[in-house]
Amino acid sequence: MRVLVVEDEKKTASFVRKALQAEGFAVDVCHNGDDALAAARTTPFDGIVLDIMLPGRDGLSVLRQLRESKNATPVLLLSARGEVNERVEGLNAGADDYLPKPFELAELVARVRALTRRSAENKSTVLRVADLTLDTVTHRAQRGGMEIELTAREYRLLEFLMRDAGRICGRMMILEKVWDYDFDPGTNLVDVYIRRLREKIDANHQPKLLHTVRGTGYVLKETP
Amino acid sequence: MTIRTRLTFWYAGILTVSLLVIGYGTYQEIDERLRHDHRRKAEEHALAEAGEMVFQVGLPAILLGLLGGWWLTRRALAPMAGLTDAIKKIHERNLREPLTRTRNGDELDRLTEVFNGMLARLDDSFNRTREFTLHASHELKTPLTILCGETETALRDESLSPAERERAASQLDEMRRLTRIVDGLTLLAKADAGQVALKLEPVRLDELVRDNFADAQILAEPQGIQVELAGCEEITVRGDRHRLRQLLLNLADNAVKYNQPQGRVTMSLRRNGDTAELTIANSGPGIPPEILPRVFDRFYRGDPSHSQTVDGCGLGLSIVQWIVSAHDGSVTITSEPSKLTTVTVRFSLLEVRCQ
Numbered sequence: 001m002r003v004l005v006v007e008d009e010k011k012t013a014s015f016v017r018k019a020l021q022a023e024g025f026a027v028d029v030c031h032n033g034d035d036a037l038a039a040a041r042t043t044p045f046d047g048i049v050l051d052i053m054l055p056g057r058d059g060l061s062v063l064r065q066l067r068e069s070k071n072a073t074p075v076l077l078l079s080a081r082g083e084v085n086e087r088v089e090g091l092n093a094g095a096d097d098y099l100p101k102p103f104e105l106a107e108l109v110a111r112v113r114a115l116t117r118r119s120a121e122n123k124s125t126v127l128r129v130a131d132l133t134l135d136t137v138t139h140r141a142q143r144g145g146m147e148i149e150l151t152a153r154e155y156r157l158l159e160f161l162m163r164d165a166g167r168i169c170g171r172m173m174i175l176e177k178v179w180d181y182d183f184d185p186g187t188n189l190v191d192v193y194i195r196r197l198r199e200k201i202d203a204n205h206q207p208k209l210l211h212t213v214r215g216t217g218y219v220l221k222e223t224p
Numbered sequence: 225m226t227i228r229t230r231l232t233f234w235y236a237g238i239l240t241v242s243l244l245v246i247g248y249g250t251y252q253e254i255d256e257r258l259r260h261d262h263r264r265k266a267e268e269h270a271l272a273e274a275g276e277m278v279f280q281v282g283l284p285a286i287l288l289g290l291l292g293g294w295w296l297t298r299r300a301l302a303p304m305a306g307l308t309d310a311i312k313k314i315h316e317r318n319l320r321e322p323l324t325r326t327r328n329g330d331e332l333d334r335l336t337e338v339f340n341g342m343l344a345r346l347d348d349s350f351n352r353t354r355e356f357t358l359h360a361s362h363e364l365k366t367p368l369t370i371l372c373g374e375t376e377t378a379l380r381d382e383s384l385s386p387a388e389r390e391r392a393a394s395q396l397d398e399m400r401r402l403t404r405i406v407d408g409l410t411l412l413a414k415a416d417a418g419q420v421a422l423k424l425e426p427v428r429l430d431e432l433v434r435d436n437f438a439d440a441q442i443l444a445e446p447q448g449i450q451v452e453l454a455g456c457e458e459i460t461v462r463g464d465r466h467r468l469r470q471l472l473l474n475l476a477d478n479a480v481k482y483n484q485p486q487g488r489v490t491m492s493l494r495r496n497g498d499t500a501e502l503t504i505a506n507s508g509p510g511i512p513p514e515i516l517p518r519v520f521d522r523f524y525r526g527d528p529s530h531s532q533t534v535d536g537c538g539l540g541l542s543i544v545q546w547i548v549s550a551h552d553g554s555v556t557i558t559s560e561p562s563k564l565t566t567v568t569v570r571f572s573l574l575e576v577r578c579q
Binding site: 015016018022080100101102103105106151153181183186189192193215 | 362365366368369370371372373374375376377379380389390392393396397399400403404406407408410420421438439442443445446466469470473474477537540
């Protein structure tokens, strides 16, 4: 998987590159819009991380140019302005996702992962991690053959974590996908739900599956 | 005493004095003529005749003058009342709309012109403050992004000792808090400048409240707080779904945060005439009356000791107030110390015709 990162702020570009490389992506970096457009036209990328505020040609203009020339590479927009309108504008211009700055690195990585994997998404109706299973048709969850009662919200949270099993899921992305919140509510809602979910799926079982990655997010996996 | 009354009194005074002058002149004239005619008792005659003339002609003249004066001042000062009404309606959000001028070049028109100039200067300085906040919050975002990103990168380092890891994670928590403050400030600065567009559509408020009730129960559980829904009528309003959910979550979160262990939170949504009335009450320690009017102020923390224990960005209620006013609603908060604290939000109902 090859990803293009377009970000004029050198330090930001550097840690984004490192984080994506750590996830196994090959990463190219551009610092302005014109270079980005040239790179995207000559190299087939699997995804582009595109900052909106760039010197010269801005991110939205790069995106429009790409889409006009029938380039459908998935694009994640980054913006320091973080306006609701801008998000809509970006998505209308053909972006696949939008992340306001300051973002959490785990969040960005998770989104790029989702972006590049979109076509090969796990379409299976029964999700499985160790002896935990979740049937996405009947909404039934079982661990070690024992039925687990879940509320609608807990079900959505578990499904989201299981679809991304083994990967760290950031708080904002959970709020967006499970709660459909487009804002950071500044509450510990996610932590409390995770705690409840953990009681239901991990309390009487070994090994523990649902882990908190301090300062980063949550991950559902067999080995800690 | 209004200017009009004062002017009328002065006018009456002047009329009386001039009438006396006229009377005296008439008396002198008549007296002169009578003396010329060598009549006797001229003096008494002259006085009586002059008095009669003044009484018969002067009094109606005075009354007419008074009426005329009253009408004249009323007419001259009528634009003042209009001006007063217009000025009364000025607040920080409509400074950009100048008062309507008559352009007839009179004193009041001149006053309006000067006043409009002052409005423009005020608007300018309000704008500068807004822009400053907006720019400041934008400027903070790049360094914050770098700080968060690099700390997170450091946390991924496997060779970190548990103590180092804990320190980095704790720093990250504070950076996230700072991020929330900056986000809140950006939102409010934009809202002040009228740059936040709401996506208004018919929204089933009762569904949002039920949804929020479920979240509130979960939020309250760790502190052993009971949350109840004391009524939830089917209500549709015209609003922005995301912002209304943000409003509900903010209020529910506050009701739980500023509560006592084993306390209670009661939510309800009712129809009251043509308004939807949402109340969220908590059994918290209450808000002292001297602090109550300021709870919607940005970064206002009534009790400094409280801010140490409750985590928040200090902008929650300001954001609530903005969301409510952006929906043309109203929000009030009442509190009895050590009893109930109730937040009431009112929106106009959207009349949906049943088919």
